[in-house]
Amino acid sequence: MNGKKPDLINIRIGEEISSIDNIIEGYKSYQVLRAALTLGLFDWLDEHGPALREDIGKALSINGMFTRSFFQTLIDLGFLSGKDDRFGNTDLATRLLVRGSPAYQGDWILNAADGNGQWDNLAETLALTAPKNTGFSEGPGPQFLRAAGERALRGEVQGITKILSTWDGFGNAETLLDIGGGHGLYAIAACQQNPRLHAVVFDKPHVVDLTQEFIRQYGMEDRITVMAGDIVTDDPGSGYDIVLISHLLYKFRADLPAIFKKVCNSLKPRGLFVSNHWFCGPVCGAGSSGVRELDRSIHSYGHPLCHPEDFASAMFMNGLVVTKRATIATNFGDSQVHVAEKVPEGQSPLPRQERSCGCSSCQ
Structure with a gap:
């Protein structure tokens, strides 16, 4: 001028x-x-x-x-x-x-403007080059965790529970492990559908008190327990019929093989593993509004998972064979569900498939 x-x-x-x-x-x-x-x-x-x-x-x-x-x-x-x-x-x-x-849905609404939240400090969030390392005993507060539970009730809890209930072994299943389960609603819903089922929600120490609040709210104290730990460093036990992981693995991309091996070791033979996560589309950003894409990136630590074929192959290489894939609509776009069973002994792994969605995080 x-x-x-x-x-x-x-x-x-x-x-x-x-x-x-x-x-x-x-x-x-x-x-x-x-x-x-x-x-x-x-x-x-x-x-x-x-x-x-x-x-x-x-x-x-x-x-x-x-x-x-x-x-x-x-x-x-x-x-x-x-x-x-x-x-x-x-x-x-x-x-x-x-x-x-x-x-x-009140906590979900209030959480959008939380003073310590990533949207309220968006300029700082956009400058991050890695997820904040909050330490073993620290992390999101109760409002965020309640908000995550309210978001999950928009269809994900119902969808995952329906997928579980169609598994041939669900009626006879007696034990379920929900890794990083937070609010515990997936475990609660599964136990409501199967009166024989008992569950363990495995999450970090700062989370489990809130998990117990949800368990008490739904009257599941005698069937669901909590265990404090970190899936990367701790052992959640073995002998489970079902293991669930939902929206946890984004910040553990480098640890996926080790986590899948730990999941396999936790399952009984022919036990079921269910993973529920966002993945890149064929081209990142396609089919979604910019705000929703950004919101999904924020809630998946900067970027959703990539290479669903490699994700499935990594499971197989560590003892888990994918038997079913499904999608569940969320307010951030479709989430991909991988349903896998513990691989029978002696079965060889699938060939590795190399595909890219084209984004820099996938290369």
Whole structure:
């Protein structure tokens, strides 16, 4: 630009600014929903029923000058209903935004703006060259782990459980190991479908207290236990009928052969291994919006897994043969499920297949 000062009357912003306005409006709408959750608005209305605007404001310490527009925004978003200055939860809010609901998504919503989260510090996140090494006993906090459980309930827990239940050996299975299971919902769902099944959720020490909360919530204390450990350095035991790993292996790419060998050693002969992870598409970024692709990258430590054929071959080389592959829709795109059985003794491994999705992480 030259040094001449522009005449303000000639500056033109243009109608195109509306697209930026829409982005900002979306941010403000999110903050309204976040505030409603933080204030406990939906929980209060669920307990007390529809109430006058003034009474709600007093109960939740909301300044009366804001209540009308605050509640109207929530009506516009579809979360409140209102008539004659009396407001209540919609069915959508009761199902998804009341903490006692089985389908509650509040922690997932709040986690998006967590002060220590990767989206709230996106510039720092984009500069990372490797996952943060938080140490053996440190890592994501309870809100993140609850959020992960709420996300899994959008279809992954149900999908994995259906896949398990179609396995011929599921009805006779007695033991299940969920490695890096966190919230434990996969183990809980499997035990609900098979009354003979007992499970162990294996995760780091900072996680297992929260796991026990979920176990108690679903009344599974007598059938599901927790074990603190690290799959890279510790032994989760042996003699399991089923082993599950879901969205754990992204930061362990170099350790996959050793982890698969450990999984094999944990299984009984003909035992079942189920892996649930995101992989690159034929071309990274194809078939997904930029925001979803970025979100998936953030939640898979910078990049999803690559070479699903090599992934399956690495299993076979370490005693596991893939018998079935499936996909499960997630809010980050399709997740690929590999179902494998412990390889019978004497069976030779499959030839290694070299394929690339074309991205630098795969080369």
